[in-house]
Amino acid sequence: MTKSTCGHEYTISLVQLKEERALYQQFCHILTSLLPEVALSFFIRPSLSRKEALKLVYQQHVDQTLPLDEMLEKAQQCRGKPALISKSYTCMPLRLDEQVIGLLWIYQALTPANCNLAAHLMHVFFHQLHTLALARIDPLSQLLNRQTFDEKVLEIASGQGFLQPREELDLRGWYLALFDIDHFKRVNDSFGHVIGDEVILLTAQHLKDNFRAEDYVFRYGGEEFAVLFQAHSDDEAQSLLDRVRKVIGQVAFPQVGRITLSGGYTEVTDVMQVSELVNQADTALYHAKQHGRNQVVFYCTLGLAAPQIMTSDIELF
Numbered sequence: 001m002t003k004s005t006c007g008h009e010y011t012i013s014l015v016q017l018k019e020e021r022a023l024y025q026q027f028c029h030i031l032t033s034l035l036p037e038v039a040l041s042f043f044i045r046p047s048l049s050r051k052e053a054l055k056l057v058y059q060q061h062v063d064q065t066l067p068l069d070e071m072l073e074k075a076q077q078c079r080g081k082p083a084l085i086s087k088s089y090t091c092m093p094l095r096l097d098e099q100v101i102g103l104l105w106i107y108q109a110l111t112p113a114n115c116n117l118a119a120h121l122m123h124v125f126f127h128q129l130h131t132l133a134l135a136r137i138d139p140l141s142q143l144l145n146r147q148t149f150d151e152k153v154l155e156i157a158s159g160q161g162f163l164q165p166r167e168e169l170d171l172r173g174w175y176l177a178l179f180d181i182d183h184f185k186r187v188n189d190s191f192g193h194v195i196g197d198e199v200i201l202l203t204a205q206h207l208k209d210n211f212r213a214e215d216y217v218f219r220y221g222g223e224e225f226a227v228l229f230q231a232h233s234d235d236e237a238q239s240l241l242d243r244v245r246k247v248i249g250q251v252a253f254p255q256v257g258r259i260t261l262s263g264g265y266t267e268v269t270d271v272m273q274v275s276e277l278v279n280q281a282d283t284a285l286y287h288a289k290q291h292g293r294n295q296v297v298f299y300c301t302l303g304l305a306a307p308q309i310m311t312s313d314i315e316l317f
């Protein structure tokens with residue numbers, strides 16, 4: 001590394017940041033200023049669940065000359081060691097519960113001192129990222145919370161939140177679904193709130209397990225959940241949501257037995273306000289509730305025209 005430092009000032013600059021994107025940029029900036037001559041690759045993603053750890057492989061990468069699988073395999077090889085140093089690279093894995101959840105790959109053999117500094121900074125970065133991630137979690141369901149929802153919708157609608165496409169030519173669109181547990185009041189009234197809470201928690205887990213790692217599942221309100229997911233077509237979105245609804249409908253919940261879900265969904269387009277989007281999904285959900293529950297309704301099938309701006313009603317002067 002070009003500078004002699006214990007990394008204190010870098011540590012401070014990382015822990016002061018309260019926003020993930022800024023934190024990530026600062027980490028990149030520190031590494032590239034410390035290692036100006038060296039190409040880097042890194043894949044760091046604090047995991048909210050094991051499944052989400054997979055997300056790291058779709059995230060950031062820079063000048064990657066080795067296939068990611070090979071890099072991850074090398075990372076697994078340094079079991080018990082902080083890094084794997086060869087003539088042409090240094091590989092530093094970041095582990096959580098024995099799983100590699102991040103990887104710093106430097107195309108140069110670092111000295112042990114530089115390696116320790118880079119590893120230290122990677123850990124500081126990760127812990128700060130993890131702390132920020134915890135603030136996004138609903139404590140009961142362990143899903144993303146309501147506060148995070150608007151942010152994610154805006155990211156998606158503006159095209160910023162997209163991960164690396166799963167396929168070469170990925171034509172999938174984003175959809176928003178709202179799911180609500182049917183007659184949940186009866187669960188509370190019959191079995192008490194503790195059991196009600198357990199139903200919310202288990203439903204959340206089943207929802208999470210039945211969507212892909214790159215989809216987002218939120219606890220939107222009491223017994224209501226929001227999901228941002230991708231599908232190639234409206235039909236595919238409908239069958240995906242129906243499948244999830246049926247899977248959860250077959251779960252035997254302790255004491256309570258079976259529950260059903262109603263859902264409403266709409267497609268996310270870049271011109272939509274978050275409130276308009278939620279309003280559409282909610283209208284479809286309301287329709288599902290009004291027409292027998294235990295079903296998922298697509299907003300577009302309701303035949304409701306987009307709200308018109310009544311220019312003739314606007315008097316400017």
Ligand SMILES: Nc1nc2c(ncn2[C@@H]2O[C@H](COP(=O)(O)OP(=O)(O)OP(=O)(O)O)[C@@H](O)[C@H]2O)c(=O)[nH]1
Pocket residue numbers: 140180181182183184185186188192193194195196197200221222223289293
């Ligand atoms: N146990 C528990 N109950 C909650 C929580 N949040 C909201 N609720 C309850 O969820 C119930 C929702 O009831 P309603 O809005 O009447 O809806 P519902 O009984 O599910 O009926 P439909 O939605 O029309 O099928 C209320 O009794 C709330 O008190 C929570 O975090 N834990």
